[in-house]
Amino acid sequence: MSECGCNQVVEDAEDLAKKERLESLFEQWRGADGALIPILQGAQEIYGYLPKEILLKIGRQLKLPASRVFGVTTFYAQFHLHPRGRNIARVCLGTACHVRGGAEIFERMKQEIGVNDGETTPDLRYTLETVACLGCCGLSPVIMINGEAYGRLVPDGLKEIVDQYQ
Ligand code: FES
Structure with missing residues (x-):
């Protein structure tokens, strides 16, 4: 200090x-x-x-x-009673993403970020959320960080994406 x-x-x-x-x-x-x-x-x-x-x-x-x-x-879901992360990571668990490995993507995202669904890291770097569709099912499985969509993902590719956001 x-x-x-x-x-x-x-x-x-x-x-x-x-x-x-x-x-x-x-x-x-x-x-x-x-x-x-x-x-x-x-x-x-x-x-x-x-x-x-x-x-x-x-x-x-x-x-x-x-x-x-x-x-x-x-x-209203738009209002938040707790501090949010500087970066909002949304993992799609909708049907199209689910059948292409969305659950594995979610598991790896939890590991990479270190929090569960709806939680924020203590340093406020990330908030992790799940959603039912991100509107780009053709790219499934999909995540979105701060409005930027990443598609056709494999778990091993997530670290590089997550690390881009501080
Ligand atoms: S179901 Fe995942 S983007 Fe639509």
């Missing part, structure tokens, strides 16, 4: 910038109907996920009970 306190200063400045962005988001939606979802989307863009204290703050701001804010957040 740095003894000069520089890291702390940077973190404080980042926190302050996020807080200001959240305040302007509140301002933008002040008094508007149906503001909850766009505010949740905006807050997730700012923080990368939706920390509990931010959800409570949103509830206070919109004068909504916490149960409603948490209910909406957990209902």
Whole structure:
């Protein structure tokens, strides 16, 4: 850990910038109907996920009970209550990928990244997810990292792909 306190200063400045962005988001939606979802989307863009204290703050701001804010957040798959990785790896387990070895690809991806489905590495390098189809079945088996599709995969080829993303 740095003894000069520089890291702390940077973190404080980042926190302050996020807080200001959240305040302007509140301002933008002040008094508007149906503001909850766009505010949740905006807050997730700012923080990368939706920390509990931010959800409570949103509830206070919109004068909504916490149960409603948490209910909406957990209902929609687009919202995340825990920090996400810098890189999102999606492994397809749909039918076309399954019949061409999708399960083996998934097993190797778990080994390469070191987490299970839906989990994030402690260093926030990767979040691993499974999906039912990535829309490119002709390339099966397929994975996608940060929106980039990799197809016709074999387990031994995965390390090279995974290593490209830091
Ligand atoms: S089933 Fe895997 S891409 Fe469609």
